[in-house]
Amino acid sequence: MALLNILHYPDERLHKIASQVREFGPELQQLIDDMAETMYAAPGIGLAATQVDRHIRMLIIDLSEEKNALQVFINPEILSMDGEIVGEEGCLSVPGIYEEITRAAHITVRAQDRQGKPFDLTAEGLLAICIQHEIDHLNGKVFVEKLSRLKFNRIVQKLKKEQKKNM
Numbered sequence: 603m604a605l606l607n608i609l610h611y612p613d614e615r616l617h618k619i620a621s622q623v624r625e626f627g628p629e630l631q632q633l634i635d636d637m638a639e640t641m642y643a644a645p646g647i648g649l650a651a652t653q654v655d656r657h658i659r660m661l662i663i664d665l666s667e668e669k670n671a672l673q674v675f676i677n678p679e680i681l682s683m684d685g686e687i688v689g690e691e692g693c694l695s696v697p698g699i700y701e702e703i704t705r706a707a708h709i710t711v712r713a714q715d716r717q718g719k720p721f722d723l724t725a726e727g728l729l730a731i732c733i734q735h736e737i738d739h740l741n742g743k744v745f746v747e748k749l750s751r752l753k754f755n756r757i758v759q760k761l762k763k764e765q766k767k768n769m
């Protein structure tokens with residue numbers, strides 16, 4: 603296994619739209635394992651392939667304390683959503699920034715597991731938030747882009763300043 607490099611906002615590659623996964627072979631299995639290792643090391647609770655510069659429709663989530671309940675969503679599709687929930691979100695691609703975002707409170711998602719087997723899942727709370735956040739990544743969207751212009755501009759300024767400092 604290997605740790606992967608996580609792209610940091612405002613890297614343009616975070617705006618790429620991911621394509622459907624069709625091959626469920628060893629290459630995909632390796633990427634899932636590497637992404638899981640990268641997410642646990644960060645540490646984080648969710649990671650989309652887009653964030654490691656692999657532009658395929660795959661994301662992973664693990665909300666467990668013990669970090670032993672990896673959920674893999676391949677080619678995820680939201681079938682239904684309702685209600686509203688506001689949660690504080692962060693992102694491994696936007697380090698140090700936490701902001702309240704409004705999302706659907708209940709969702710039903712259809713996806714494939716790491717072997718390609720389809721499943722439907724109904725989610726609420728943190729899992730619902732996380733799935734929506736990660737699917738946004740696959741569509742080239744990052745959570746800070748949901749904020750007001752003013753807040754968004756302030757965050758981008760801050761990130762650019764920090765990136766310059768770290769160069």
Ligand code: NI
Pocket residue numbers: 692693694695735736739
């Ligand atoms: Ni994120």
